[in-house]
Amino acid sequence: MERYESLGLVGEGSYGTVLKCRHRESGRLVAIKKFMDSDDDKTVKKIALREIKLLRQLRHDNLVNLLEVWKRRRRWYLVFEFVERTLLDDLEKNPNGLDLNTSRQYLYQILRAVAFCHQQNIIHRDIKPENILISQGDLIKLCDFGFARTMTMPTDGGVYTDYVATRWYRAPELLVGDTKYGKPVDVWAVGCLLLEMLTGQPLFPGDSDLDQIFHIVRCFGKQISLVKISKISTLSTLNVIVLNNTVIPWCFHSQNCLQMDPESRAHCSELLDHPLFTQDSFNIR
Ligand code: ADP
Ligand code: MG
16 A cells, blocks of 8 residues: 555445555556455455456456455455546536437447446446446446356356345346346346436435335336437437437337346347447447
8 A cells, every 4th residue: 555645535335445546656546445354344355355356357448447456454455447437426417417429328338348247147236327437538437346246057046145236226126036136137227327327317216125116116107108209310210218308219218128027128238239329330430
């Protein structure tokens, strides 16, 4: 730690703190995630070791880059490249939502990050605005792999019991206590995120687990008008819906990400090939 100069706190979670620091020798800015004493608390130890293991395995342009790890006085320190802001900051600055093109750019990169994790059989399990970092050039870096885990094979009969991630982005199967959930929980969270980016408001802001279920059921009970809008040139060939005066690519809303049945939800790799990204060669640019 002596090699770094602390520039202040940037995040505080249940398992430790994140400090903005400067490497004294090179001047490089980093974020240092300092876990709580991990010998006393088994959960902290488990989360730290899990995050280290997965981050070492996962290298991708749209995932936060782990630079260095050490343990000192029973605490783990994880050093990351420093990233300027989070999606939460952008949402707070834009209470009416982000514009369609920005949302599309972010969504595409989030999907790339999640698709990459899924390819490696890893589910993130805590996709939400605070865990999406955005660098100066609007490059998305998914972070916080403390809850992420490798999927067990169905033949192992593996069940997951330690799910504690943020309620608003939780898929229905998690709310009813399904212990055999999988990659579709991340797709649900991405669906919630897309609508939040477009409207500026969290889609299902439940204040208890039961209220969370009510929010979801209420939304699906609503009739949403399906229209085709030709004004928006980049989306001219797409079906879109208008929800609270916001135009939403229909495909992402009800047919794909936000299906109640996890089996019916699209895979991230399929979503990346959607006309929303391919029709104007956006995905190639
Ligand atoms: P926690 O498990 O406590 O949520 P995170 O890894 O999500 O830990 O980090 C907490 C917060 O710290 C993030 O929401 C973000 O605001 C900030 N943060 C994390 N990593 C970085 C980074 N590499 N650069 C800048 N800020 C970061
Ligand atoms: Mg976090």
